Amino acid sequence: xxxxxxxxxxxxxxxxxxxxxxxxxxxxxxxxxxxxxxxxxxxxxxxxxxxxxxxxxxxxxxxxxxxxxxxxxxxxxxxxxxxxxxxxxxxxxxxxxxxxxxxxxxxxxxxxxxxxxxxxxxxxxxxxxxxxxxxxxxxxxxxxxxxxxxxxxxxxxxxxxxxxxxxxxxxxxxxxxxxxxxxxxxxxxxxxxxxxxxxxxxxxxxxxxxxxxxxxxxxxxxxxxxxx
Amino acid sequence: xxxxxxxxxxxxxxxxxxxxxxxxxxxxxxxxxxxxxxxxxxxxxxxxxxxxxxxxxxxxxxxxxxxxxxxxxxxxxxxxxxxxxxxxxxxxxxxxxxxxxxxxxxxxxxxxxxxxxxxxxxxxxxxxxxxxxxxxxxxxxxxxxxxxxxxxxxxxxxxxxxxxxxxxxxxxxxxxxxxxxxxxxxxxxxxxxxxxxxxxxxxxxxxxxxxxxxxxxxxxxxxxxxxxxxxxxxxxxxxxxxxxxxxxxxxxxxxxxxxxxxxxx
Numbered sequence: 001x002x003x004x005x006x007x008x009x010x011x012x013x014x015x016x017x018x019x020x021x022x023x024x025x026x027x028x029x030x031x032x033x034x035x036x037x038x039x040x041x042x043x044x045x046x047x048x049x050x051x052x053x054x055x056x057x058x059x060x061x062x063x064x065x066x067x068x069x070x071x072x073x074x075x076x077x078x079x080x081x082x083x084x085x086x087x088x089x090x091x092x093x094x095x096x097x098x099x100x101x102x103x104x105x106x107x108x109x110x111x112x113x114x115x116x117x118x119x120x121x122x123x124x125x126x127x128x129x130x131x132x133x134x135x136x137x138x139x140x141x142x143x144x145x146x147x148x149x150x151x152x153x154x155x156x157x158x159x160x161x162x163x164x165x166x167x168x169x170x171x172x173x174x175x176x177x178x179x180x181x182x183x184x185x186x187x188x189x190x191x192x193x194x195x196x197x198x199x200x201x202x203x204x205x206x207x208x209x210x211x212x213x214x215x216x217x218x219x220x221x222x223x224x225x226x227x228x
Numbered sequence: 229x230x231x232x233x234x235x236x237x238x239x240x241x242x243x244x245x246x247x248x249x250x251x252x253x254x255x256x257x258x259x260x261x262x263x264x265x266x267x268x269x270x271x272x273x274x275x276x277x278x279x280x281x282x283x284x285x286x287x288x289x290x291x292x293x294x295x296x297x298x299x300x301x302x303x304x305x306x307x308x309x310x311x312x313x314x315x316x317x318x319x320x321x322x323x324x325x326x327x328x329x330x331x332x333x334x335x336x337x338x339x340x341x342x343x344x345x346x347x348x349x350x351x352x353x354x355x356x357x358x359x360x361x362x363x364x365x366x367x368x369x370x371x372x373x374x375x376x377x378x379x380x381x382x383x384x385x386x387x388x389x390x391x392x393x394x395x396x397x398x399x400x401x402x403x404x405x406x407x408x409x410x411x412x413x414x415x416x417x418x419x420x421x422x423x424x425x426x427x428x429x430x431x432x433x434x435x436x437x438x439x440x441x442x443x444x445x446x447x448x449x450x451x452x453x454x455x456x457x458x459x460x461x462x463x464x465x466x467x468x469x470x471x472x473x474x475x476x477x478x479x480x481x482x483x484x485x486x487x488x489x490x491x492x493x
Binding site for chain 1: 299301318319321323324325326328329330334336338339341342351352355356357386387397401403404422480486491
């Protein structure tokens, strides 16, 4: 008991809740970016223009194949240091935004592939009927194909979001230093006697965040399934 | 509904209308391959305003493909297809505009599965023709009433029977005020007891003067509503004539053989 209260006192020096909030905010921003880029990529992938299809295939395969750590290092040491891409005078803000862009681009490739599998569940007749009543390619994609594809790919999109939640810890590579993995690292260095409890605290925190997302994606994929 | 000013209603039923040659759809020397398979061999076909042309033939004869080339759901290799005298455009906005004028009814209905029946019918007018929502819905309800499923308007397609879905699909096509309706085996996916409710709608459309190209195995429909029967086999149009002449005195062996198989069982 004494050990636990000493651990409690030790952890009070670290703002664990705030660290988790940083990761959650990275997830929300990068997730939104990934959904937008992924939707654009998959729309290009199914478009009648072959150069757009090629560009999308290239984009998805490049960012799906590069390890996330490498993408994030490129963001910090190439985009920020070499190319001097900057969004504000505060480098903390820069690191944060670059982390969102890196995470967003990387996960957009997985969102695009999840959506492509969803599009494959939409019978080709749906798009033919949409074109048959005079909708343009973009109208038929936006109004008829993608809404059904989203409903058919909620489970794999959910998986990608769960991976994203955990992958936000890689933001420490771009210099976001107040997020969970950096906070955990610091705590372990200062209190090695609590190492097991420190691991347990952060692991449990992620489990608590991820479980509802998993439940939500399962229930949504069941409730929103398109009945044919 | 249909533009009643552009053609004569012909009444009494069964009297042959007197066509002025006013071609709505023309196919000129059309060729089409799927890989090595030559599915349309030098097709020439003209459909005049108000005419109902029934295309029949054994499966694999190219009749569905012929139907689908007319609104370019299948591109052709060579030849020309004209709609109201204008060459079928390539992909893009012009093609979308043309497709809005040509109604298409599919074998598998293809109603938008995530939308109510009402939204299915109003989507085209609202998005392709920019009709205001209230006006589009009023017209859609009138059309659904006409095909006998007004009370199903709020339901999703999967909640309707096959016959009701196909009638909704016909209403969706009619909502665009098409100059030509294409039916690609509209009753082939239906349970037998539902075939007539769809055919009745099609017959009434034919009687009102809609220009129609109908790919079907329903010989009863051909007898009741067709002005002309086109018989296809192996990608060729082998015979073309009035239903009466075709069914009683087919000219080719292929047609005789085909009719013997489908009419005597």
